Amino acid sequence: MGGGQELPQRGGQSQGDLLLCVLPWPHEECEKSIALIKDDFPNLEVKFIRDTSKAKDHERGPVDVPKDLYKRANILATLAWLPSTASASPKVELIQFFSAGSNHIQRHPIYTDSKIPLTTASGIHGPQIAEWVIMMDLVHGHKYVEMYESQKRKEWAQAKGMDVTDCVGRRVGVLGYGSIGRQVARVAKAMGMDVLAYTASPRPTPESKRDNGFIVPGTGDPDGSLPSAWYSGLHKEGLHEFLKQKIDLLVIAVPLTKETTHFLSTAEFELMHESNSKGTYVANISRGQVIDQGALIKALEAKQISGAALDVTDPEPLPSDDPLWDAPNVLITPHVSGSSKAYSQRAFQVLHENLRRRRAGGKLVNEVDRKKGY
Template identity: 45%
Template sequence: MRNVLIENPSGTPVAEMATNKDLAGHKILLIVPWDPPAGYVDGLRKTYPGLKVFHIRWDTWSKPDLPPNITPEDWKTVTILLIGPKFPTREQAPRLQLVQLQSAGANYILNNPLFTETDIAFCTANGVHPPQIAEWVISTYLAFQHNIPTFLEHQKAHRWEHSYDDSDTQDAVNQRVGILGYGSIGRQVARIAKAIGMEVYAYTNRPRPTPESRRDHSYIVPGLGDPDGTLPSKWFSGTKPEEINEFLSADLDLLVLAVPLTPQTQGLIAAPQLKLLQKNHTFVSNIGRGPVVNTDDLVVALNEEWIRGAALDVTDPEPLPKDHPLWDAKNVIITPHVSGNSTSYNRRLLDILDINLKNLSEGKEFMNRVSKKRGY
């Protein structure tokens, strides 16, 4: 089998494999905390007669180790792995070629020698989250705008408190959402935001000056997202502080933080950036990773009302300690990292795995491959 390393546009070496339609010689191990849908495993075997398929129900997110019933001999023949955040060593799995992650985030692999010191393709589940996370972003924002948290407290107290001011609520029409990190989640947020009358500004670390550069090449749930990148009325880009600050100064009503956690994005939003949002009293929604925001500065920004409020599905630290001041900050909605939950999650994950198995069989580049250069 021919194996030539080439460099793809993302900066990650790609193993250009000869066509292997039956995936002869390959062995896939599915280590997931659930059972695949009925017929899924048999379907793989039928599609790829040369592929050996094994499934172990095991939660690598909550268990401290890999499944103990996988023998050293088993690991030696594994070439494809579907798994969470725990991995064998290169010595344990010397034939491993493809790791399909269960998560869209890949920060937990960035310092792992299996990623940094090999040419094994690590692919994320980018694209499984947009429908449900976009719903969370828009629903929490609208809940805040329509004062729903207060009304829920009134309901618990059996208190009817009617407002006779018909103009006490700002609806979403003509408000501006700025999406910091215009990936698959950001694009679905944009789709819903446009549908309710909002204007969309997008921010990416690399310039997207042409129609082709604005296209989305990751997994997309059919009919959703912004595949052609046509929804934003304005694009911003760059990695320098002044470039990000220009975006934050663009009179945003809603700022959505949808960037991955990398060394470059850690602490990206701190007091100076939050101060820039004071002009338009922006509402901040974080569905990326907690450490993207300086938590102490965020508490100050909320309590001193630099910003309108915040909806946080991720925090730093996480889990958030019971006595942490963020719980009691003004105008904050906090959920325990659940915005990505969906009854369709596993099916979409297997859709991405299916695409990458097909690409492997046809010698094509993998979908959602993590770039060593960018860290996502």
């Protein structure tokens, strides 16, 4: 299991602990993961409620969680549902979110007015999102869209597939070197690319560069050794120094906070163009608001960047009349890059790890720092 060194098990959970799972997946999809937790915690009572308000099938509808369950629950596993206040669930000692971030609940009273530990599923999205990033970059670099359009017209347009750029020697700038960025780096290095990392705070020592979050085994950059250089800061000066490095592929993977809202706007796109006249390709898998969308459209139209791959937009869903749809050299997907058939299984692994750490009195993995916002 990911998440670092195995912790010693001291004692067990108290009798009568209740894990309440309010999740959008069908119960049968989660049974094996729940069984693994029950094997490790035989005295733990588990109740599963399907949150059909977040379901992606025909069963979509409001979720009804019995009051007596969340009044008794000690641990809550959820994607988005929460009791109205902390006092409504007086026994809750841990809330495990099955999402990568917590920005969707940062105005909720449990976030603002309680000290209940909140943890996320950060770390489980690296493999599938890294594949999305590389896929989109290859589609763009190998002119696949143009060739597919030719295929639909039954044209043998060989010339359209000639002017391509392979990955060797290109530079990838990862803005937000967390679990997703680290897996992008791993794949990019395997393809012969140079990697630059950008983090909110400086990482001057080997220990500071380590990934202390949940890690899908065999993925990522656990010791932080892949980047050839690191940049940092939540100020424009640090960001601009990073963007001056002639980046060919810019991967945006920062959490959405007050500081990162419109982190990339007109000045940043102009700087990218100045440092790389061939054009930086921008891939955003964080949140749409990190980019000033109007400035992005202008940058695409002015060819300040070579293109953009966007799995997130501002707003979502993107209205059908939004000009972003018709911007040149843009590829848009409907916030699906993190989807995977292994999603719920990996998220339960994070929960399982935190239950073990809670039992051992250890530090939780992926605990949210409410002041930082992630």
